[in-house]
Amino acid sequence: MVTDAIRKGANMTAPAIELRGVSRRFRGATALDDVQLEVMPGIVGLLGPNGAGKTTLLRILATVLGADGGSVRILGRDPADAVERTEIRRRLGYLPQELQYPRGFTTYRFVDYMAVLKEIEEPAARRAEVRRVLEDVDLRDRAAKSIRTLSGGQRRRVGLAQALLGSPELLVLDEPTTGLDPEQRVALRTVLAERGRASTVLIATHQTEDVAALCEHVVVLDRGSVSFQGTVAALVREAQGRVWLADTADPRAQVSWRTATGRYRNLGEAPAEAELVEPTLEDAYLLLRGATESEAVAA
Amino acid sequence: MPAARSPLVPLAWIEAKRFARHPLFLTGFVLALVFSGGEYGPAELDHQFVPAFFVGLFGLVVAARLTASTRRSEAVVDAAPVSETTRTAALCAACLVPAAAALIVVVFFRLVLAIFYDPRPAYSYGVFTTGERYVILLVLPVIACLGAPLLGVAVGRWLRFPGAPLLVAVALFVWGMLAGYRPSQMGASTWPARILHMLTPYTAWIEHNGSGDLWVPTVVRSLTGSPAWFAVWTLALCALAACAALLHGAEGRVRRAVVRASCVAGAVAVTSLTLAVVTGYSVTHDSSSEGTVVSDSRTPLPPHP
Amino acid sequence: MSASVGRAVLRAAPWPTLLGGCVAAAALFGIAAALRHGALAFPLSLLGLGLCGATAAYVLDEASAEVEDATPTGRRARVAWRLPIALLPFAVGAAAVLMLDDPGGAAGWDRLVPVAAASVACGLGVASALRRSGRLAPGDLASAIAFGLVFLAVAFEPLDAWVSLAPLESPSYPLATALAWALVLLSCAAVLAACERDPGRPANRKETV
Ligand SMILES: Nc1ncnc2c1ncn2[C@@H]1O[C@H](COP(=O)(O)OP(=O)(O)OP(=O)(O)O)[C@@H](O)[C@H]1O
Ligand SMILES: [Mg+2]
Numbered sequence: 001m002v003t004d005a006i007r008k009g010a011n012m013t014a015p016a017i018e019l020r021g022v023s024r025r026f027r028g029a030t031a032l033d034d035v036q037l038e039v040m041p042g043i044v045g046l047l048g049p050n051g052a053g054k055t056t057l058l059r060i061l062a063t064v065l066g067a068d069g070g071s072v073r074i075l076g077r078d079p080a081d082a083v084e085r086t087e088i089r090r091r092l093g094y095l096p097q098e099l100q101y102p103r104g105f106t107t108y109r110f111v112d113y114m115a116v117l118k119e120i121e122e123p124a125a126r127r128a129e130v131r132r133v134l135e136d137v138d139l140r141d142r143a144a145k146s147i148r149t150l151s152g153g154q155r156r157r158v159g160l161a162q163a164l165l166g167s168p169e170l171l172v173l174d175e176p177t178t179g180l181d182p183e184q185r186v187a188l189r190t191v192l193a194e195r196g197r198a199s200t201v202l203i204a205t206h207q208t209e210d211v212a213a214l215c216e217h218v219v220v221l222d223r224g225s226v227s228f229q230g231t232v233a234a235l236v237r238e239a240q241g242r243v244w245l246a247d248t249a250d251p252r253a254q255v256s257w258r259t260a261t262g263r264y265r266n267l268g269e270a271p272a273e274a275e276l277v278e279p280t281l282e283d284a285y286l287l288l289r290g291a292t293e294s295e296a297v298a299a
Numbered sequence: 300m301p302a303a304r305s306p307l308v309p310l311a312w313i314e315a316k317r318f319a320r321h322p323l324f325l326t327g328f329v330l331a332l333v334f335s336g337g338e339y340g341p342a343e344l345d346h347q348f349v350p351a352f353f354v355g356l357f358g359l360v361v362a363a364r365l366t367a368s369t370r371r372s373e374a375v376v377d378a379a380p381v382s383e384t385t386r387t388a389a390l391c392a393a394c395l396v397p398a399a400a401a402l403i404v405v406v407f408f409r410l411v412l413a414i415f416y417d418p419r420p421a422y423s424y425g426v427f428t429t430g431e432r433y434v435i436l437l438v439l440p441v442i443a444c445l446g447a448p449l450l451g452v453a454v455g456r457w458l459r460f461p462g463a464p465l466l467v468a469v470a471l472f473v474w475g476m477l478a479g480y481r482p483s484q485m486g487a488s489t490w491p492a493r494i495l496h497m498l499t500p501y502t503a504w505i506e507h508n509g510s511g512d513l514w515v516p517t518v519v520r521s522l523t524g525s526p527a528w529f530a531v532w533t534l535a536l537c538a539l540a541a542c543a544a545l546l547h548g549a550e551g552r553v554r555r556a557v558v559r560a561s562c563v564a565g566a567v568a569v570t571s572l573t574l575a576v577v578t579g580y581s582v583t584h585d586s587s588s589e590g591t592v593v594s595d596s597r598t599p600l601p602p603h604p
Numbered sequence: 605m606s607a608s609v610g611r612a613v614l615r616a617a618p619w620p621t622l623l624g625g626c627v628a629a630a631a632l633f634g635i636a637a638a639l640r641h642g643a644l645a646f647p648l649s650l651l652g653l654g655l656c657g658a659t660a661a662y663v664l665d666e667a668s669a670e671v672e673d674a675t676p677t678g679r680r681a682r683v684a685w686r687l688p689i690a691l692l693p694f695a696v697g698a699a700a701v702l703m704l705d706d707p708g709g710a711a712g713w714d715r716l717v718p719v720a721a722a723s724v725a726c727g728l729g730v731a732s733a734l735r736r737s738g739r740l741a742p743g744d745l746a747s748a749i750a751f752g753l754v755f756l757a758v759a760f761e762p763l764d765a766w767v768s769l770a771p772l773e774s775p776s777y778p779l780a781t782a783l784a785w786a787l788v789l790l791s792c793a794a795v796l797a798a799c800e801r802d803p804g805r806p807a808n809r810k811e812t813v
Contacts, residue, residue, distance in 0.1 A: 024807075062674045063673075063674060063804035064670060064673040064674050064803050064804050065803060065804065066803070066804055066805045066806040066807045067806055067807065068806075068807045079804055079806075080805070080806045082802065082805075085678075085802070085804055085805075086676045086678065089674055089675055089676040089678075090676045092674055092675075094670075094671055094674040095671070096670040096671060098670075099668060099670060099671060100667040100668055100670075100740060100741070101667055101668055102616055102618070102665075102666065102667045102668060102741075103618060103620075103667070104620065105616075110668075112612075113612050113615070113616055114671065114672070114675065116608055116609055116611075116612035116677075117609065117612065117613075117672055117675040117676070117677040117682075118675045118676065118677075119606075119609075119675075119676050119677070121606055121608050121609075123608075159671070162671060163671075172674075
């Protein structure tokens, strides 16, 4: 796989994505505001509450939406330039948050259609590539079925299959695991982990366990700007000593909830006598959210 | 425990508001008012076309789109305790919005005529009595603007191919046009022509030799049929359209009730259609300033002098 | 642009809808031909011409445009492959009015050929404008709007003081009629060119090609 990356010319030391002061407004709403971001090759998780601007950011990175201001460089190229944009698209796989399929297409025909658009022209190579990605998402036996007749999770996997076509250098996936069963999620993690060794994979998700299982780096977006960027370990480290279990919901905690054991998991500034536990990525994310939230209230 | 209130009324309100705010409906409504702001063409009895087209046919497309718009969220909506029949009934109730709009249009037209224009010569209303004139000008357009959107709801429920609402609206338009004007070319007093002239949700009542806004007709030809029974027949068609819409997804007791209602509506439709053909005018009459004579509809009207 | 891309793009067009629309329009023209000497033939063919435009409004439908835009086959290229499909409803409309034409008669049906072209252009223009606003498959709505626009324009002749839009009899202002339709065609082409630009271009800056 690494040799594969070298052959394709992927540079594993230069940043795959560089954003400087990127903003994007929609009528009345600022979706992205002065985003600074540098993403190195590997698997990166993008977290953030609903409406934080994750989808907007990923659409800009997928070159289907232009930024209003700031500079964007993707795989060392500028998407503002038509020629370079096409070059980016030759190296790109994209799964939008919501993907509609044309009427009357079968799974195979749709993925094959996308393969043609991605300039995989030689018929035999294209057939092999389509089979490979359908295998990756475990849809080989559904290839001849009309997409309309697939289940929700299977339809999602058709979208994933087309994103994986051509082993792209940059994979932009917007909530890829929604609707997938646990087995499929694990299978997808395997596929993505494999891809992450040779290329850049950016995953927006609400599933912190997926990020914890897959990603080395994590970016947290909040109200259109980056509120955390670093390794997953660093984010978790920030929550060290701030998660404790108690028999009641602690009023001093920022967040607390009842766990399956009947005890309460409390996040925040722990009291001295607290029974501290190892934080998870979810704890760390919630603590970070709590901090930015109270900052916003103070402002 | 308080008696559960039927969700029909709040749902109907929601659908009615969606209907009233739909841009296509508003466009049609405004155009209908604009075309009623002056004399419509040379003959007043032709004005019924304006609300029927702009509010009725536009309303068909709007109703079908509103009905189909929940299709995307079918999975959630179908799981709600409110049955599909209730939701369809709410949509059908919302069709009172275009009917009310049609009423506004026809009343507006009457006001404009009363305030700004001199009365037309009596012969321009053909042989129709005052009562029949009011049926043609005030009642039939309102029924048409109720029925076409009801058919739109049925289309939204049953026909899922793209473009279905537009296609049905065009088909309805062509049907009304052929039934309205074709019989007089076939010889309006023959039985097939008299039946065809009534066997339609919309029909024409006069032909004339006027043209544009300037040429007031010198001869007006009244067509066959009975406006009053035609109104009953089109009302029965409205009921049939509503039943067709309600039948989609209905089960058990509700289904049986809907089927029974359609049978009743069907019987009323057949009876009133028969009466509209049999008791109405059986021949065409030409009216001019010199008086009214029975005419052969196949002889063309004399050209405008 | 390679032929295989063209084939794939063409195959992905909503053919059942397009062919269905053409058949419906042809059926209307058929009725018009059957009644060609009556007064109904003209309004029936206007409806048919409206349906040609409504059909053309489906040509640009791409439900999965969000992923298609992210491929090296950009939106312009796909639209360029798709546009010739619109010749199909145009051909139906133009052939029908030419067939209805009776060279000796007073009515010049062939004068409606520009109406067929403008109707199809209108369908494409409306669909394209709706696509710009974020609807990926705007055909259903665009066809209703285009049909309404075309039919209202030719059936009610709102500008008849200056120009006759559907001049079956010899028009009083032939130049104005030609100009009006040329204007419609040009503005639809402009809308198409403006709205089918690559959505990935930066919103404010000039493209640096
Ligand atoms: N096409 C659009 N038109 C108008 N506003 C938009 C559009 N797309 C996004 N927005 C706005 O931009 C903001 C960010 O939206 P975005 O979809 O990027 O959020 P997100 O982080 O992906 O949320 P989620 O987790 O719910 O998917 C929201 O306030 C949204 O309302
Ligand atoms: Mg999102």
